[in-house]
Amino acid sequence: MTLLEAPAAPERPRAKNEGQLERATERRNRRTYLALLLPGLLGLLVSFVFPLAYMVRMSFNQGSPDGVIVETFTLDTYIQPLTDPYYWKVTLDTFQMGVTVGVLCVLVSYPVALFLARSTSKYRGLLIAIAIAPLLTSAVVRTYGWMVILGTNGLVNSSLTGLGLIDTPLKLTNNMAGVTIGLVEIFMPYAILAMISGFGRLSPQLEEAAGSLGASKFKVFTRVTLPLCLPGLLTAFLLVFVLSISTFITPRLLGGGSVQVLATEIYDQTTGLLNWPFAAALSVILLVLFGLIIAVYQRLTRKIGG
């Protein structure tokens, strides 16, 4: 999965009479490329392709409650999640959480990213570093932080009751609302980074040109700035979506057991029930979800010419 496409190599003009020499050079070049790619490819093979293949194979095995895995080829592991309404709900909740977190995260990150992308200040580098500095603390620590802030006696509730705005504390933890708030904040740095690199076509001159042609500030934004930002916004959404449907820590901790998504379900199946084939099947379903959203993303980016 490549989020940021590499720029296409410029095509070299080719003269017919240099064909022979050209072909020899090309062969040599191709060998060099292969040699350079080899370590990376090997690494991917060992750490990604083999485990993935192993997992897919595992999903067709027969699990049992006592943890014994029977090597076989069965579709039972898929039939259960696809027929049981509980797993339908978990899958839909997962998808919905991914979309909600993705949209909210893009919305709150966009102003920051737009500001950073357009900044000509000499402190721009420092500001970007500050924006992504939360990555220096782990998601676990930040999730605990959110539990403290959002809890029944946390900062938010005590301020609101103290101000007399509410009588009973809001329920902001141990539910999807808390998980969503936590995930949005945790993934903001990724969204901001993805956007800044995706705003390449934005230029102050285009906005000035639109202004000189009679566009108000609002029109400049809706007709020029926003359309040019779309590729970056889409990339950021995709990234946050993928990260949030595959994350386990935050839904588990902030959800307090009452939020079940595919990732927490896989964890329970793997470590609690020791039903690895079933966990593997759920993982494959999660992968299909990835694939679906990436297909949509690619169609969209092609459409808007990103």
Add this chain to the structure above:
Amino acid sequence: MTESKLSIVDLTKRYAAGLEPAVDRLNMEVEEGHLVALLGPSGCGKTTTLRMVAGLMDPTAGSIVVDGKEITHTPVNKRGMGMVFQSYALFPHMNVEQNVAFGLEMRQVPKAQQKARVAAALDMVQLGHLGKRQTKELSGGQQQRIALARALVVEPTLLLLDEPLSNLDAKLRETMRTEIRSIQQRTRATTLFVTHDQDEALDMADRIAVMNGGLIEQFGSPTEVYERPRTHFVANFIGQANFLDARVGAETGRANLAGESYYRVEVEGLGQFGAVGSAGLAGTTHELVIRPHRLGVSLAPGPGPAPLAGTIERVSYTGDALAVAVRVGEKLLQAQMPTISGDLPRVGDAAYLSWAPEDAYLLPAPGAVAERLAA
């Protein structure tokens, strides 16, 4: 379409307090239908001036008046001007037609009328057949023309061009020069044109404002700034020039209807010559300007009035002309001669220089920047 006339009054831009102003109390009047070039080296304030007229930058002081209406603080989108940017600034997410229609759309022109006007504008720049193309598929020259069509289709009060030709190669630049000029004359759009290329300015403009250090050194027609430069800077920036310090002697007669006089001048180390300059210079010291191609060069002492004898020190052949540097005493003078198919003069050959009094011009002023520094 072009009722407009632009006056710039004491326009000043200071980027930060304490810094030298980028534009310093600039004054200019632009006649309706004229193409005015703002010409100068980079950093002279020409682009800053243009951006203030466009409304893309707030002036520190002074005012801008278009059609008798003060617009100094009118926002850019209410000025109704058309601007062509150095990078063309075509919207990459719109095709050619959508780009050109943008200004009309912002003015809420009815769709049918938009279509007709876009088609007419594209025909004007001879790209009517490319309407559905994406802008990135176009060559630099085509993008340039689309940008021009986009700026002109709204029938702007002023057309503003910011170095529109600097991203094109030399051959195309010349074609576009003629084309922009002819479109400008057909539409009679009053135009401000920023350039650092003196040939462009001389070729295209009705008036040239030669800028230096945030000031206009001279504002005049191409012939005026070339033939009658007001300052050393102008003479040096526009075309090539030989400069000689001259003691101005007696007036020898009226030169022309403009009230200029002929003088006897003395140049140290070279002798006495005839020159032309504004009235009343007798008894002062002024700089003498002689254009290289107005210096007569002969390889044998001719019959003319007491030519200067010298030695050729450098020869530079450009095909259609031969530039020679001739050493006369301590002075090195640049001259030009037509190329001939026979033997060309070589370094070390003797050369004889002469000029007509009307080709040796006495500069009237030391220069605006020098004046400011002295003040």
